[in-house]
Amino acid sequence: MRRWGSQLKPGRGTILKRHAETIAAYLFLAPYLFVLVVFSLIVSIYGIGLSFFRIDLGFSGATFVSFRNYAQIFSQLANPRLSDFWTSMGNIIRFTIVVVSAQTALALVLALLLHTIRRGRGAFRTMFYVPAVTSSVATSLIFLWLYNSEGVINFLLSLIGIHGPDWLNNVFWALPALMLLNIWSTAAMFMIYFLAALQDLPKDVLEAAEVDGAGRLQSFWYITLPLLRPTVFLVVALGTIGAFQMFDQAKFMTNGQPLNSTLTPMLEIYNEAFLNGGFGQAAAMSMILFSLIFVVTILQRRLIDPGTRR
Numbered sequence: 001m002r003r004w005g006s007q008l009k010p011g012r013g014t015i016l017k018r019h020a021e022t023i024a025a026y027l028f029l030a031p032y033l034f035v036l037v038v039f040s041l042i043v044s045i046y047g048i049g050l051s052f053f054r055i056d057l058g059f060s061g062a063t064f065v066s067f068r069n070y071a072q073i074f075s076q077l078a079n080p081r082l083s084d085f086w087t088s089m090g091n092i093i094r095f096t097i098v099v100v101s102a103q104t105a106l107a108l109v110l111a112l113l114l115h116t117i118r119r120g121r122g123a124f125r126t127m128f129y130v131p132a133v134t135s136s137v138a139t140s141l142i143f144l145w146l147y148n149s150e151g152v153i154n155f156l157l158s159l160i161g162i163h164g165p166d167w168l169n170n171v172f173w174a175l176p177a178l179m180l181l182n183i184w185s186t187a188a189m190f191m192i193y194f195l196a197a198l199q200d201l202p203k204d205v206l207e208a209a210e211v212d213g214a215g216r217l218q219s220f221w222y223i224t225l226p227l228l229r230p231t232v233f234l235v236v237a238l239g240t241i242g243a244f245q246m247f248d249q250a251k252f253m254t255n256g257q258p259l260n261s262t263l264t265p266m267l268e269i270y271n272e273a274f275l276n277g278g279f280g281q282a283a284a285m286s287m288i289l290f291s292l293i294f295v296v297t298i299l300q301r302r303l304i305d306p307g308t309r310r
Contacts, residue, residue, distance in 0.1 A: 051283035062280075069284035084271075085285055088256075088263040089292075091175060095264070096243040099182050104235050106187040108228075111194030112220075125195070132189035140252045143181050144168070168254050171261045178249050178262055186242065190235045197231040198224075233305040237297050244293050265289045 051069055053062040076083035080090065110128055117124060131139070146152050147167040154164030167177040201224065209219045225232075247266035250256060256263035256271075265285065273282035 047283045047286055050280055051287050053280045055277075055279045065280070069281045070288070072281065073284055073288065084260060084263060085265065085268050087260050088265045088268040089289075091260075091262065092244055092246065092264050095175060095179060095182075095246065096240055098176075098179050099186075099243045100236055100239040102179075102183045103187040103190060103239055104232065106183065107190035107235060108194050108232075110187065110191040111198055114191070114195055115198045125192075128191060129188045131185045131187075132192075134185070136185070136248045137252060139181065139185055140249050143177075144253055147177055169258055171258050174254055174258060174262045178246075178253065181249055182243070182246065186239065190239065193231055193235055194228070197228055201227055229305045233301060236300055236304060240296055240300065241293055244289065244296075 052064060052066055054065045054069070055062045073083075073085060076086055080086035114125055114128070148154075149164075149166040149169075153167070157164040165173050167173050205223060205227075206219060209223050214222070245266055246264050247270070250262050250264045250267045251270070254262040256267050266289075269282045269285045269289070272278045272285065
């Protein structure tokens, strides 16, 4: 027995090899871990602490004000129209609801189309995926040209007798114009998620439903869609986080105008910190936005994919 047990124990060379592989793995992970710790973890902790201070940059030191920054922000809830931050929160909630719903539906439809295509699937996948890898600045420049009062969109509308508005300078149409841009640029990325999930579905279940006489719509509604719930939750959650953090298009294309109709929380946080010098209050706004995103994501997890509950 002792001889047999001694043969099962790993030798010294095996142990050294395992240690070497572990060290090598951590060396490969070191750059990512460094970026994660320095630019995410430490910065997040610093931001939380900063929200409890008033900072007059360049004139005086930081002054601890406890929850006064938060109290000042929430006191403006009594009249949100006079508060740029709560105006931006109203804008981004409407933006998120429309964009996430539309981009999820469009991504699923595109994935279903690509899943059924037999020839040229790679070419179509590449063509549909181009918006996802295009620079947001380049995309914004293209849409600035399209949305111009004398641009392509208004030209096409004029062919059917419709006089198009000045999209980005119109209070009613500016935010929907940014919604359309984000739907077009993000649906392609989420299409890949759905396509990968569709290719991983158990074929025997789908074939059994077809043998039992289920039509395509019934098979999709009662079998495919329930099996896609984890992917739907992933797409909705990532889309929601991205929508709440929308900044570059609002800054580059409209700068929150006209009349703050396209002002977003991230843009207001930027303005408060770098234009008004209120770093403490900007940090408090960031924490409020983070809390909202966290709560919404938890609710989405409960509603969309109940199987993930513990």
